[in-house]
Structures are given as C-alpha cells and as structure tokens.
Amino acid sequence: xxxxxxxxxxxxKRTEVMHDDCRTGKGDTMSxxxxxxxxxxxxEGGGGSMRHLNALTAVAGGVALAALGWxxxxxxxxxxxxxxxxxxxxxxxxxxxxxxxxxIGAFAGPFRWLLGNDLTHADEMHLxxxxxxxxxxxxxxxDHKVVGVQYLIVTMVxxxxxxxxxxxxxxxxxxxxxxxxxxQTYNSLVGLHGIIMVIATIIMVTGPFGNFILPIMIGAxxxxxxxxxxxxxxxxxxxxxxxxxxxxxxxxxxxxxxxAPLADQATPGMDGYLMAIVIFAISSxxxxxxxTTTVLTMRARGMTWTRTPxxxxxxxASVGLALPALPMFMAAQVELAVxxxxxxxxxxxxxxxxxxxxxxxxxxxxxxxxYVIVIPAxxxxxxxxxxFARKPLYNFNAAVLGIxxxxxxxxxxxxxxxxxSGWAPDLNGxxxxxxxxxxxxxxxxxxxxIGTIWRxxxxxxxxxxxxxxxxxxxxxGGVTGIYLSDVPADYALHGSMFVTAHFxxxxxxxxxxxxxxxxxxxxxxxxxxxxxxxxxxxxxxxVQIGFNVTFLGMFAVGLAGQPRRVFTYPHMFATGNFxxxxxxxxxxxxxxxxxxxxxxSWRSGLVAPANPWxxxxxxxxxxxxxxxxxxxxxxVVISDAYGYGEGDPQPPHWRADPHSPxxxxxxxxxxxxxxxxxxxxxx
Amino acid sequence: MRPMTITTSMxxxxxxxxxxxxxxxxxxxxxxxAVLTVLGVVFGLFVPARLxxxxxxxxxxxxxxxxxxxxxxxAPVAAVVWAVALYSLxxxxxxGAGPPETDGPxxxxxxxxxxxxxxxxxxxxxxxxxxGLAEMGSVATAGSRNNPMVVNVTGNQWVWTFxxxxxxxxxSDQLYLPxxxxxxxxxxxxxxxxxxxxxxxxxxVDANPWEVTQTSVVPNKLGTFDIRCAELCxxxxxxxxxxxxxxxxxxxxQWLQAHGGHA
Ligand code: HEM
Ligand SMILES: [Cu+2]
Ligand SMILES: [Cu+2]
Numbered sequence: 001x002x003x004x005x006x007x008x009x010x011x012x013k014r015t016e017v018m019h020d021d022c023r024t025g026k027g028d029t030m031s032x033x034x035x036x037x038x039x040x041x042x043x044e045g046g047g048g049s050m051r052h053l054n055a056l057t058a059v060a061g062g063v064a065l066a067a068l069g070w071x072x073x074x075x076x077x078x079x080x081x082x083x084x085x086x087x088x089x090x091x092x093x094x095x096x097x098x099x100x101x102x103x104i105g106a107f108a109g110p111f112r113w114l115l116g117n118d119l120t121h122a123d124e125m126h127l128x129x130x131x132x133x134x135x136x137x138x139x140x141x142x143d144h145k146v147v148g149v150q151y152l153i154v155t156m157v158x159x160x161x162x163x164x165x166x167x168x169x170x171x172x173x174x175x176x177x178x179x180x181x182x183x184q185t186y187n188s189l190v191g192l193h194g195i196i197m198v199i200a201t202i203i204m205v206t207g208p209f210g211n212f213i214l215p216i217m218i219g220a221x222x223x224x225x226x227x228x229x230x231x232x233x234x235x236x237x238x239x240x241x242x243x244x245x246x247x248x249x250x251x252x253x254x255x256x257x258x259x260a261p262l263a264d265q266a267t268p269g270m271d272g273y274l275m276a277i278v279i280f281a282i283s284s285x286x287x288x289x290x291x292t293t294t295v296l297t298m299r300a301r302g303m304t305w306t307r308t309p310x311x312x313x314x315x316x317a318s319v320g321l322a323l324p325a326l327p328m329f330m331a332a333q334v335e336l337a338v339x340x341x342x343x344x345x346x347x348x349x350x351x352x353x354x355x356x357x358x359x360x361x362x363x364x365x366x367x368x369x370x371y372v373i374v375i376p377a378x379x380x381x382x383x384x385x386x387x388f389a390r391k392p393l394y395n396f397n398a399a400v401l402g403i404x405x406x407x408x409x410x411x412x413x414x415x416x417x418x419x420x421s422g423w424a425p426d427l428n429g430x431x432x433x434x435x436x437x438x439x440x441x442x443x444x445x446x447x448x449x450i451g452t453i454w455r456x457x458x459x460x461x462x463x464x465x466x467x468x469x470x471x472x473x474x475x476x477g478g479v480t481g482i483y484l485s486d487v488p489a490d491y492a493l494h495g496s497m498f499v500t501a502h503f504x505x506x507x508x509x510x511x512x513x514x515x516x517x518x519x520x521x522x523x524x525x526x527x528x529x530x531x532x533x534x535x536x537x538x539x540x541x542x543v544q545i546g547f548n549v550t551f552l553g554m555f556a557v558g559l560a561g562q563p564r565r566v567f568t569y570p571h572m573f574a575t576g577n578f579x580x581x582x583x584x585x586x587x588x589x590x591x592x593x594x595x596x597x598x599x600x601s602w603r604s605g606l607v608a609p610a611n612p613w614x615x616x617x618x619x620x621x622x623x624x625x626x627x628x629x630x631x632x633x634x635x636v637v638i639s640d641a642y643g644y645g646e647g648d649p650q651p652p653h654w655r656a657d658p659h660s661p662x663x664x665x666x667x668x669x670x671x672x673x674x675x676x677x678x679x680x681x682x683x
Numbered sequence: 684m685r686p687m688t689i690t691t692s693m694x695x696x697x698x699x700x701x702x703x704x705x706x707x708x709x710x711x712x713x714x715x716x717a718v719l720t721v722l723g724v725v726f727g728l729f730v731p732a733r734l735x736x737x738x739x740x741x742x743x744x745x746x747x748x749x750x751x752x753x754x755x756x757x758a759p760v761a762a763v764v765w766a767v768a769l770y771s772l773x774x775x776x777x778x779g780a781g782p783p784e785t786d787g788p789x790x791x792x793x794x795x796x797x798x799x800x801x802x803x804x805x806x807x808x809x810x811x812x813x814x815g816l817a818e819m820g821s822v823a824t825a826g827s828r829n830n831p832m833v834v835n836v837t838g839n840q841w842v843w844t845f846x847x848x849x850x851x852x853x854x855s856d857q858l859y860l861p862x863x864x865x866x867x868x869x870x871x872x873x874x875x876x877x878x879x880x881x882x883x884x885x886x887x888v889d890a891n892p893w894e895v896t897q898t899s900v901v902p903n904k905l906g907t908f909d910i911r912c913a914e915l916c917x918x919x920x921x922x923x924x925x926x927x928x929x930x931x932x933x934x935x936x937q938w939l940q941a942h943g944g945h946a
Pocket of ligand 1: 166255257504508512550
C-alpha cells in the first residue's frame with residue numbers, strides 16, 4: 001500500500017464527518033470499477049512536488065521569507081525616519097505573501113510548465129484532491145467543491161474575528177466614558193472590524209456557494225479554471241494574517257475607509273491594511289474572471305439564459321461588479337503605499353496631490369462594493385423562495401432586469417458619500433438623481449420575492465424565515481438609504497450613527513441574513529448533513545431580535561446627533577447606546593449558537609437525503625456524497641427549474657445528455673477542455 | 684387592428700382585476716396593508732422628526748419635514764411588502780412537519796402587478812427627487828442672501844476655533860451668533876479632515892486642510908446648541924465638540940465688544 005493510500009485511509013477514519021467519499025465508502029466504487037477495467041490510470045504517483053506541499057509548508061514558506069525580508073530590509077533600510085519602518089513592514093508582509101504562495105505550491109504549475117513538463121492525468125487527479133481525505137482541504141486543491149468548503153471556513157473565521165471586535169466595541173460603548181478600551185484601542189478596532197467584515201461579506205456568498213454550488217447548478221463538472229480557483233482561495237488565506245497583523249501594529253486608526261491625510265500619518269497597522277487590500281483585490285479578480293467564464297461557457301446543454309437559475313445571475317452580477325470596482329480600491333492603496341514610503345504625494349495637498357482623489361477612488365469601489373455584498377445574498381434567498389413556497393419564481397425577467405439595473409446604476413452613485421466633503425457641490429444634484437433611481441430596480445427585486453410568496457405553500461424552515469427577515473430588514477435599510485440620498489438630509493445625518501445603523505441594516509440585515517439562509521439551504525448538499533432546524537430557530541430569533549434592537553438603538557442616537565467612530569459620547573445618548581449594546585450581546589450569543597450548530601451538525605447531524613427540500617435546480621439531482629466530477633452523465637436542460645405546480649406529475653426539467661462524455665473521471669484541472677478532449681476517447 | 688387588440692386586452696385585464704379583488708385572501712391582505720400603512724404613517728409623522736429634536740434653523744426644519752414626508756411616502760410601499768409577508772406566514776403557511784404535499788399555484792407573472800409596481804415606484808422616485816432638488820435650492824440660498832455675516836471656522840486636532848473677520852477679528856472657541864442673522868461659514872482645517880457640524884441647525888461640511896469650504900444658515904432660535912466633529916480625525920475625535928450660542932442682536936454686540944471687537 002502506498003503512502004498516499006495510507007494517508008487517505010487514515011484520513012477517512014478520522015473524519016467520517018466530511019462530506020466526501022469517505023463517509024459511506026461508496027464514493028470510490030465508480031472510480032475503482034474504472035480502474036479495474038483499465039480505463040484509467042490511478043492517482044498514485046501523480047502530483048510531483050505538490051505531494052509535499054500543504055498549509056503547513058505554506059506557513060513555513062511565508063514565515064521564512066518574511067523573516068528573510070525583514071532581516072535584510074531592517075538591516076539596510078531602517079532608520080529613525082518613520083517612513084523607513086513602513087518600508088520594512090511592507091517588504092516583510094509582501095515576502096510573507098510570496099513565501100506563503102510558494103509554500104502552498106501556487107507557483108509549481110507555471111514552473112513545471114516553464115521546464116516543459118505538462119501535467120499528467122495522475123497529476124491532475126492529485127491536484128483535484130482525489131483520495132486525500134481531509135488533507136485536501138489543506139492543499140492547493142482544484143476541486144471546486146473543496147474550494148467552496150475552504151471559502152466557507154475562511155468566511156466563518158473572519159466573521160468570528162470581526163464579530164468579536166464588534167462585541168468589544170459595543171462593550172466599550174455600554175455607558176459613556178466607560179474606558180473599557182480607551183480611545184487608542186477603540187479607534188483602531190473600529191476600522192479593523194469594518195474592513196474584516198467587509199471582506200468577509202464580500203466573499204460570504206460567492207465564495208462558498210458560488211464555488212461549491214454554482215458549477216453543479218449549471219451542470220458543469222468543475223470551474224473553467226480550477227487552478228485559478230485554488231489560487232484565488234489561497235491568496236485570500238495569505239491576506240488574512242496580513243490583515244490581522246494590522247491589529248498588532250497600531251490597528252487601523254482611520255476607520256475602514258482610510259481617508260488621507262489621516263492614513264498618511266497612521267502607524268504601520270495601515271501598511272497591513274493596504275497590503276491585505278492589494279492581495280485581496282488580486283484574489284477577487286482571479287475568482288471573478290473564473291466564475292464569469294464558467295457561467296458563460298460551461299452551462300449544461302439546453303441551459304439557455306432564460307433557463308439559468310437566478311442565483312447564477314446574482315453571483316455573476318456580484319463578481320462582475322467587483323471586477324471593475326476592486327482595482328479602484330487597490331490603486332488607491334498602492335498610491336497610499338507610495339505616499340507613506342516614498343514621498344509620493346498622491347494624496348498630500350501640499351505636494352500637489354489631493355485627498356479628494358482618494359475619496360473618489362475609495363467610493364468608486366465602496367459603493368459598488370455594497371451591491372457586491374448584497375446582490376448575491378438577496379438573490380440566494382430569491383433562489384430558495386420558490387422551493388419553500390412551492391411556486392415558480394415570480395417574474396423571472398423582472399428579477400434579471402432588476403439585477404442588471406442595480407449593477408448598472410451602482411457604478412454611477414459613488415459621490416453620494418461625498419455630499420458634505422466640499423468636493424464638487426454642483427454634482428450633488430446629479431448624484432442624488434442616480435442614487436434615488438436605484439430604488440426602482442431594488443423595488444423590482446422586492447416584487448419578485450413577494451410575488452413568489454403570494455399564495456404559496458410556505459414551508460417555514462430556517463432558510464425560508466431568512467427570507468422574511470430580509471424583507472423586514474432590507475426595507476428598513478432601503479428606506480433609511482432614501483433619507484441619506486437626499487442632499488440636505490444627508491447634511492444632517494452624514495458621519496453620524498444613523499449611517500452606521502443604515503448600512504448594518506443592508507449589509508447585515510439583508511446580506512448576512514441571506515448568507516445564513518443560504519447556508520441552511522445548501523449545507524446538506526455541501527456536507528451531506530442537515531443543520532439542526534431546532535437549534536437554528538433559537539439562533540435565528542436571537543440574532544434577528546438582537547439585530548433590530550442593536551441598530552434601532554443606533555438609529556435613535558444617530559438622529560439625535562451622535563457621531564460615528566467615537567469611543568465615548570455625551571450623557572444625552574446613554575439610553576440608546578445601552579439598548580444597542582444589550583442587543584449586540586443577543587446577536588453575539590445567537591451567532592455562537594449558529595457556529596455550534598454548524599460544527600455539531602457537520603460532525604453528527606442527520607444524514608441528508610440527496611434532495612431534502614424538493615429543489616429542482618441541478619445541484620439537487622446529484623447524489624450525496626457528490627462524485628468528484630459531479631455528474632456521471634451530463635444533463636441536458638429542457639426548461640427552467642421553477643416549474644412548481646405545472647402539471648401533475650411534473651415533467652422533469654432535464655434529462656441525461658445522450659452525447660455526454662461518459663468518462664467523468666477525466667475532468668478536474670482543465671475541465672474546460674476535457675469535454676471535447678474526451679469526446680472520441682476509447683471507453 | 685392594433686388599437687383593438689389593446690382595448691380587448693385592457694378589458695381582459697379589467698375583468699381579471701375585478702375577479703382578483705373579489706377573492707377573500709386579497710381583501711384580507713388589502714386590509715392588513717391598510718392597517719400597516721396607517722401604523723407606518725403614524726410612525727413617520729411622529730418618530731423621526733421628534734428624535735431629531737426641535738430645529739434651530741429653517742434648514743433643520745426643512746430636513747425634519749423631509750424625514751417626515753419620506754417616511755410617510757415610504758409607509759404604503761413598505762406596507763405592501765410586509766402585509767404580503769405577514770399574511771403568508773399567518774394564513775398561507777404550510778402547517779405540520781415535513782414538506783408541503785402539494786404545490787402552490789403556478790403563477791409565473793402578472794402584467795398588471797409588474798406595471799403598477801414599476802410605475803408607482805418611478806413616480807415615487809421622481810417625487811423624492813423633485814422634493815430634494817427644491818429643498819437643496821432653498822438650503823443653498825438660506826444664508827447667503829441679505830448680506831450675511833462671515834465666520835471663519837478652523838478645525839485642528841481636537842478643537843474648533845471661530846473668528847469674525849468683519850468684526851475686528853474676534854476669536855473664540857465657542858460660536859456666538861445673533862438670532863435671525865444669515866451667516867456664512869468659511870471652513871478649513873490645520874491638520875487632517877474634520878467635519879463641522881451644528882447638529883440642530885442641520886448644517887455640516889468637511890473642514891479640509893487644503894481648501895476652504897462653505898456652508899450657511901440662518902439661526903432662528905435662541906439657545907445653546909451642540910457643535911460636533913463628524914469625520915474621524917484621530918485620537919480624540921469623540922471629544923471634539925463645543926457650543927453654538929444663539930443670542931439677541933444686542934447680546935451679540937455686547938459679546939463682541941467684551942472680546943475686543945466691534946459690531
Ligand atoms: C455582530 C454584529 C455587529 C455589531 C454589534 C456591529 C457593531 C458595529 C459598531 C459599534 C460599529 C462602529 C460604528 C461607528 O462608529 O460607525 C461598527 C462599524 C462597522 N461595521 Fe459593524 N457590527 C456588526 C456586524 C457587522 C457586519 C456583519 C458588517 C458587514 C459588513 C459590519 C460592517 C461594519 C462596517 C463597515 C463598519 C464601519 C467601520 C468604520 O466606520 O470604519 N458590521 N459595527
Ligand atoms: Cu454608496
Ligand atoms: Cu473629528
């Protein structure tokens with residue numbers, strides 16, 4: 001028995017819970033059969049240097065190169081000038097990222113290719129994580145299902161860290177002048193909480209579900225670029241310690257928006273922030289190109305645009321919007337880095353630069369970013385509403401146009417964040433126009449959801465209740481957004497706790513709620529286990545009630561005039577803040593219960609049937625555990641997936657593709673090309 | 684040919700709509716909508732403006748009216764969504780454990796609903812816009828008419844300083860203003876960005892170190908009001924506050940003279 005086999009066997013024993021082939025032991029039968037018939041070489045021997053690389057070697061590589069970078073730069077560059085310590089920090093963090101990516105094996109592929117060694121089939125199977133048990137979750141694995149689970153874990157870690165910071169902040173604000181954290185710590189935590197949460201919520205739907213579910217939903221055997229998929233994930237992982245390192249270097253004392261000139265003067269924590277943004281922007285560009293290409297080119301035969309599930313539109317809208325938006329942010333941070341370390345003066349007025357340039361770049365990213373977060377979350381809920389209402393998605397065309405309308409308008413509204421900045425007051429009117437216009441396509445999405453619910457057979461699972469929570473929270477977030485779009489009203493509300501409450505209602509009340517609903521819905525497919533509904537409802541009510549208490553309290557103090565990003569406040573705001581902090585504890589407890597539910601259900605929850613909810617999209621048609629290549633026989637789609645109530649018994653909306661390449665084993669790593677490659681291959 | 688088709692389809696639509704409105708659940712949803720709308724309107728009329736407190740300038744009065752009007756206008760829309768949601772939970776919910784045995788009606792779309800919804804939301808959107816533009820116009824001219832008094836506002840970490848260039852250069856860390864006298868503030872900063880905010884007067888503009896910004900107001904209420912900083916400006920941003928004292932014309936002259944200036 002080879003060492004690889006040993007590893008995978010023992011991996012199986014230890015982790016019977018993982019969704020993979022291990023649990024039932026049946027997952028391998030198909031491939032074993034094929035091996036027996038000699039159709040395929042085994043995975044043994046594949047992988048080359050990749051066999052030895054994993055998360056541990058990645059961390060080792062990152063730390064080693066970072067240490068080297070620090071030693072050299074510290075020796076040659078560090079002086080008393082604060083600029084030089086920024087240089088050293090940036091070099092060290094950059095070295096960490098490069099070392100980490102080398103250690104995980106991100107460069108192995110290009111390097112082998114440079115040497116003229118193309119990947120063999122065995123290499124590809126190894127890359128796809130075949131027969132590696134849990135080990136594959138800690139490797140540069142290309143299987144989109146592994147990447148989806150990895151994204152889920154990263155999202156939960158980030159939410160946990162960001163949530164803990166929120167608890168600390170709210171505790172500091174429980175009474176005026178509490179001095180629990182003090183101004184220095186509080187200010188550095190506000191920004192850290194903000195950016196951690198923003199990154200977590202940007203990836204929370206398109207990462208786990210966009211990677212795991214979406215390819216199956218469109219009838220594909222993997223993503224278009226599986227290796228880019230792994231690259232985007234591990235870049236994200238590399239960025240996380242960089243971001244957290246900011247917390248140990250003075251934090252982000254500027255708030256998450258990092259406005260110059262405060263950011264020019266800030267401690268090296270700012271370098272952690274900007275380096276994390278640069279890495280994250282690359283990661284999301286890679287992911288966005290991959291998902292977009294996958295959807296454009298790899299939908300099942302017969303899956304025309306009108307038969308493509310709405311969730312797919314939501315994910316493409318999100319990553320497609322991030323594609324132009326994040327580079328603005330990245331450019332701004334690169335310029336900030338040049339300002340901080342090389343007297344660049346991009347944002348320094350006395351040197352000919354302009355802080356307003358920074359503000360424009362930031363919000364050119366910042367506004368689209370809120371839709372990058374909210375659209376896929378809300379659309380995930382739109383995807384599950386027909387399933388739990390047992391009705392077709394109401395007005396599919398309107399849903400598509402609503403999404404398109406929001407995306408189109410969202411890149412033309414950024415300066416509503418700058419009404420009171422003094423920059424171009426003449427543009428306030430036009431930006432008010434574009435901003436208020438977004439309410440029309442947003443309203444259309446509401447129509448689609450309530451139209452779907454209308455006279456449905458509502459099955460009130462936790463996932464479905466998340467739809468209701470979203471309807472409540474997102475209306476409040478939307479209406480308060482309309483106040484803020486009004487220029488004079490914004491003069492009164494800008495920079496106050498009212499704004500904070502407003503965007504939490506959208507990002508958390510609609511966004512995070514949607515992601516949690518999506519988790520309850522797709523968890524059975526991703527892990528083979530059901531999340532406990534009973535525990536789920538306890539946490540649902542704690543979180544939703546706590547959420548509304550917290551942020552209604554913040555609305556009140558904001559209207560009364562409490563600025564945001566303050567570590568203390570006058571006594572007149574004491575009641576609202578106290579209420580808000582108590583509400584926050586409810587959220588905290590509720591979220592811990594969610595976390596408990598995820599962990600305990602993953603390990604020992606009820607084993608899920610292949611289609612527990614009666615969903616019609618293709619991911620529910622594949623068996624649990626999902627075979628490595630998803631479909632043994634590819635589907636041909638003949639209608640959309642919303643045909644509830646249409647004919648009894650309902651005709652299936654897809655059938656097996658008679659032309660399907662019947663060698664699903666050949667797919668991973670290069671799935672885009674394999675289908676045609678295998679067309680004529682001997683069976 | 685064509686006009687006829689349209690009329691027939693309109694007729695058809697009208698009959699369908701009449702049939703629709705006779706359904707019991709539709710009537711109940713409408714009733715629920717009416718109740719929620721009334722609740723929303725009452726909330727809009729009494730809560731937001733009240734939380735903002737009594738206004739100290741026509742600008743703030745206008746803003747509070749905006750909050751009220753927008754809330755009232757939003758109430759019927761929010762009520763549609765919440766009424767359908769609530770009703771579906773109360774009545775259409777599948778009771779009992781496990782999945783529903785039957786499907787709901789295969790309702791794919793309904794043209795009247797879509798047309799009506801988009802039409803109404805567009806009308807509402809135009810209304811918000813026109814309202815906002817009109818209000819913006821009146822705010823812009825609020826303080827700049829009739830020969831306003833100029834006050835220079837300077838932010839630096841973490842104090843505000845005010846000086847009165849036409850009044851003999853009086854300087855103060857508290858703002859004194861004569862009631863009913865239009866004022867223009869020339870706002871700047873010595874270090875990072877701050878934001879000059881007189882809460883109850885509804886004015887706010889960033890204090891930038893590289894360029895002077897402007898805002899104006901006509902304080903119309905005697906009293907002392909909070910001035911805060913609305914842009915994170917470093918360690919003690921939270922403490923960067925002072926007071927605006929709105930006094931009578933005579934009182935203001937007195938204050939100026941006591942500080943070495945002239946009226
Ligand atoms: C556990 C629930 C949460 C609580 C109790 C909470 C609380 C807070 C508080 C007290 C602030 C400071 C407010 C201010 O001064 O402006 C804040 C800021 C912020 N929060 Fe949260 N938050 C929570 C969840 C989230 C989530 C899920 C997001 C997702 C995007 C988020 C994003 C932000 C952002 C972007 C800021 C602004 C930071 C800044 O001003 O630089 N928060 N939060
Ligand atoms: Cu925006
Ligand atoms: Cu400040």
